[in-house]
Amino acid sequence: MRVDDWERAKQAGINPTQLAILDLLEGRAKGLGVKDIAAHLGVSQPTATDSINALDRKGLVEKLPSPADRRAVAVRLTADGAALSRKDDAMDGAANQAMGALPVEEQERLLLTMVKLIRELQEADAIPIQRMCASCKYFAPFAHPGAAQPHHCRFVDAAFGQRELRIDCRDHEIADPAARAATWDAFQAG
Ligand code: SF4
Structure with a gap:
């Protein structure tokens, strides 16, 4: 996957850290603060700042006053950044192809x-x-017990199966800790 990221970044004319920032900001209309970006990438704030500044110079992100803290900035994709990210998403790397070659049951277990x-x-x-x-x-896990699509997404009001579980959904809204714990228990019990 790291090799794929290098290849994707090379084709986009940026480095892998900058690519990871574009991926992270995709679908986050309000943007993210530098501290959050650094935490998601597992890098220091100065490293994140350098990459954000480089993307800013390329016109791929913009820095706006943060609605939450007037001293901070929110970083979000520009139209060019979003277009580059979408184009890059369409690339099918070797890791994806290898996973696609696994039997469906193994793909589900891996997910x-x-x-x-x-x-x-x-x-x-x-x-x-x-x-x-x-x-x-x-998320309502196993809201439809015994069905081929046992889970329910209340955002789109639709049932979905284990294979459609999302790990990076742009419509996600974080549940409070008690609800998260209850949801996880229900998911595990199912
Ligand atoms: S993460 Fe997305 S798909 Fe999953 S329950 Fe939330 S809104 Fe629905």
């Missing part, structure tokens, strides 16, 4: 394992909360 790993890392405060169904206030 469930990833969801569990991400949740463990979140609970250990090793990474920020990700935009996945398991932490979303709209």
Whole structure:
């Protein structure tokens, strides 16, 4: 996946950290603060700032006053940044192709394992909360027991299956800690 990222970044004319910032900002209309960007990427704030400034100079992101803190800035994609990110998303890397070659049941198990790993890392405060169904206030796990699509997304009011569990959904809204814990218990019990 790292090799794929290098290739994607090279083709986009940016470096992998800058590419990761574009990926992170995609679908976040209000943008993110520098501190949040650094936390999501697992890099220092000065490193994040350097990459954000480079993207700003290329016209791919813009810095706006943060609605939450007038001394801080919110970084968000420009139209050019969003177009580059969408174009880049369409690229199918070797890791994706390898995963696509797995039997469907193994793809599903891999996705469930990833969801569990991400949740463990979140609970250990090793990474920020990700935009996945398991932490979303709209997620109703196993609301349709026994059905091929057992889960329900209250945002789009539709049922969906295990294979459609999202790990980076732009419609995600974080549930409060008590609701997250209850949702996880229901997900595990199902
Ligand atoms: S809004 Fe997105 S993250 Fe939330 S339950 Fe629906 S699909 Fe999952």
